[in-house]
Amino acid sequence: MHNEKHMRPIPYGRQNITESDIQAVVETLQSDFLTQGPKVAEFELAFARYVGARYAVAVSNGTAALHLCAMALGVNENSRVITTPITFVASANCVRYCGGTVEFADIDPATALIDIGQVRRMLEGKPKGYYSGIIPVDFAGNPVNLEVLRALADEHGLWIIEDAAHAPGGFFVDSQGERQFCGNGRYADMAIFSFHPVKHIATSEGGMVTTNDEELYRKLLLYRTHGITRDPAFMEENHGGWYMEMQALGYNYRIPDMLCALGITQLARADEGMARRREIAKVYDEAFAGAAGIEVLGTNPSAITESGETGHAYHLYVIQVADRKGLYNFLREHNIFAQVHYIPAHTMPYYRSLGYKKGDFPKAERYYEACLSLPMYPTLTNEEQQYVIEKVKGFCKA
């Protein structure tokens, strides 16, 4: 039997730091470079290979990654960008950093992903050129079908930034039957990832942009470090070995070498972590199948292969229940720290100050009322998971 008093708290997500991670950080601390050293490019190369993209640019966090993408795509005061209200606010905020306007499209209640049909109606209701781009989010690790979205974006001349913070290792199956991994740059212009400890790969703070477009890649490199280049091939003048040029207004969004060293060893275990997440999801799925009062958030059908394999990356495992607040509080009393993802962005006071209001996106709001993310991380033990299941079912039956 589980002794509740002495058990460790069970969060909804947590990092997994091993001895090899610690060794890698210590070695980098003892090396010549704490930042701007060789670990950055090494991490970028490994990550680009992992997701199948040509280029990767490592940055200080996922929000900085989004900001750099918006800058590289030229978002400004005249830009209107569509995203989903069911996301972490950073997906929308990056547009505001550049002075652009955020417009939300409601979700598909079956998956809580942006409703592509709704996006189509928004685009068709406006003249061409009205919207500049779209930021789809692979929410919970559930991949958006970017092939379909790309076709729509091309019809209307839009760019796509894929917010894949939840989905490294996730994939959908395209119309040719090929697996398209999140962030591979095949359909989106750029994709972003986050290495916050609750995400799949933890560097404490950290982020990545991936792209297949060389011009965008060059801009990302420039904007990541003050808009300064030291590459003579891209300079207007050259006064000597010391010379560098500030060519645009950039930021310091660099990530230190220690964190990249950690990212490299974390990435080496990413497949293992993904397999474990999918295993955990399967156990939850089976436990909740047919359970009265518990609805499991669906996987995008595009993310399931013919043989039934899933491309869902399971950053989160989301259920929906009528008494969500009751369940949340009940689980806390039993040392289980489930979480709510997300409070719809348009209902935040900041976005309300821009004119949005409750009632604008009823599907997102209805989803929010019922959603709860259960513990999902590779080091969750089978015993802990059974305990979670028992408590959730116990509450919902009562």
Ligand SMILES: *Cc1c(COP(=O)(O)O)cnc(C)c1O
């Ligand atoms: C975590 C997250 C981000 C931001 O990443 P940070 O590294 O925390 O800045 C952006 N979008 C989504 C969907 C996220 O979950």
